[in-house]
Amino acid sequence: MRSLPRTVQLLAGIAMVVGGLGGGRALSEVVAYSGDHDDFVVARRRELEVRSQITGRLPAEVLDKVGDQVGERAWSRRGINLPLAIANLVLSTMLFVGAMRALGRSHWGHGAWQFAAMLSVPYTVLQTVVLIIEAHDGRDANVALIAAMQKHGPVEALATLQTTLERVIVGAGAALLVAYYAFCAVYLRRPAVTALFVEPTAE
Numbered sequence: 001m002r003s004l005p006r007t008v009q010l011l012a013g014i015a016m017v018v019g020g021l022g023g024g025r026a027l028s029e030v031v032a033y034s035g036d037h038d039d040f041v042v043a044r045r046r047e048l049e050v051r052s053q054i055t056g057r058l059p060a061e062v063l064d065k066v067g068d069q070v071g072e073r074a075w076s077r078r079g080i081n082l083p084l085a086i087a088n089l090v091l092s093t094m095l096f097v098g099a100m101r102a103l104g105r106s107h108w109g110h111g112a113w114q115f116a117a118m119l120s121v122p123y124t125v126l127q128t129v130v131l132i133i134e135a136h137d138g139r140d141a142n143v144a145l146i147a148a149m150q151k152h153g154p155v156e157a158l159a160t161l162q163t164t165l166e167r168v169i170v171g172a173g174a175a176l177l178v179a180y181y182a183f184c185a186v187y188l189r190r191p192a193v194t195a196l197f198v199e200p201t202a203e
Contacts, residue, residue: 004103004196005193005196007187008102008193011099011180011183011187012102012103012113013099014180015095015096015099015113015117015184016096016099018092018095018177019092019094019095019096019097019099019116020092020096021092022088022092022095023088023089023093026085026086026088026092027089029081030082030085030086030089033078033081033082033085034082040074040075041067041072041075044070044071045064045071046067048067048070049067070137073134073137077130077134080130081130084123084126084130087123091116091120092116094112094113094115094116095113095116098110098111098112098113098114098115098116102197105196106197107198109197110188110197113188114184114185114188114189117180117181117182117184117185117188118181118185120177121178121182121185124174124177124178124181125174125178127174128170128171131170132167132170132171135163135166135167135170136163
């Protein structure tokens with residue numbers, strides 16, 4: 001049997017990487033948002049503490065105040081982030097397993113991969129909108145961290161610039177993912193590609 005075209009192999013390899021990374025991140029988010037409120041807020045405060053050790057140590061009272069604010073804001077979006085994390089876990093698993101099975105010419109794998117890619121387009125757009133909105137939630141943390149690094153200067157302007165940069169990076173990454181998913185969804189529907197994957201034979 002002839003090997004699959006290199007384009008299919010490349011797309012499947014990318015799907016497995018994207019699905020594996022996305023699934024791991026989604027699982028950690030599901031666990032975090034399904035846990036205790038206080039533990040969640042403390043975890044966000046510890047993340048800020050790690051960042052402060054790199055950029056400039058924050059006073060304890062500032063760390064506690066800003067860390068709690070970041071944690072509470074993130075928790076307040078639990079109603080949207082938990083369902084999104086669950087959806088991401090399902091889609092990432094389907095993308096990974098489907099692409100892996102497709103490399104073995106599985107008809108089911110081809111269908112699962114194509115279906116996951118198609119649904120990942122609207123999911124990624126929605127997730128990106130949420131992340132862009134949430135970028136503003138961390139602005140107080142950025143102000144505090146920048147102030148710890150430099151006592152004088154345009155702290156507010158630099159914090160705004162950092163928030164904008166974070167949004168640009170999120171948007172650019174999302175655009176690449178959407179382009180990849182859309183290409184997969186269209187490419188895998190081509191009759192010449194579909195014919196490469198065999199139907200299961202009846203016993």
